[in-house]
Amino acid sequence: MENFLSYLSENHRQCDQHLAELEQAVTANNWEEVKKQYQTFSLSTLTHFEREEQILFPPFEEASGISEGGPTSCMRSEHQQMRELLEQMKEGCQQQDQEHLYGLTETYMILVQQHNSKEEQVLYNMAEQLLGAQMASLIAEMKTHQAQIND
Numbered sequence: 370m371e372n373f374l375s376y377l378s379e380n381h382r383q384c385d386q387h388l389a390e391l392e393q394a395v396t397a398n399n400w401e402e403v404k405k406q407y408q409t410f411s412l413s414t415l416t417h418f419e420r421e422e423q424i425l426f427p428p429f430e431e432a433s434g435i436s437e438g439g440p441t442s443c444m445r446s447e448h449q450q451m452r453e454l455l456e457q458m459k460e461g462c463q464q465q466d467q468e469h470l471y472g473l474t475e476t477y478m479i480l481v482q483q484h485n486s487k488e489e490q491v492l493y494n495m496a497e498q499l500l501g502a503q504m505a506s507l508i509a510e511m512k513t514h515q516a517q518i519n520d
């Protein structure tokens with residue numbers, strides 16, 4: 370049966386794949402492709418963050434009784450750091466700055482790997498224990514949620 374861990378880990382793998390494709394385009398110096406791959410990568414990543422922040426975290430916080438200073442507030446602030454890196458990557462793509470983009474994607478990869486392993490090893494298991502009865506409907510809701518990107 371699909372659960373938070375299997376569904377959201379698959380989301381993580383897809384985002385990783387889009388980042389790898391973006392890096393390949395940067396290495397190839399193909400700036401039309403970089404623009405396209407950046408959009409795919411940022412849309413999938415922002416969609417994933419919103420699925421967690423808007424659909425998973427609120428019932429988690431309610432069921433656990435922990436919001437501020439708890440695991441979800443840590444995850445939200447890491448999402449914020451990664452959103453800032455995404456913005457810097459966007460500028461790097463516009464400026465066609467290969468070296469800068471390599472540095473940013475490297476920093477991003479370190480952050481996202483640490484972040485995802487905390488979610489996959491701790492948070493999603495806690496969510497399954499707290500929200501087991503609502504899991505199928507929350508996953509269905511996450512599947513239909515897409516971030517809106519205005520640019």
Ligand SMILES: [Fe+2]
Nearest residue numbers: 418421444488
């Ligand atoms: Fe997250």
Ligand SMILES: [Fe+2]
Nearest residue numbers: 377421485488
């Ligand atoms: Fe995640």
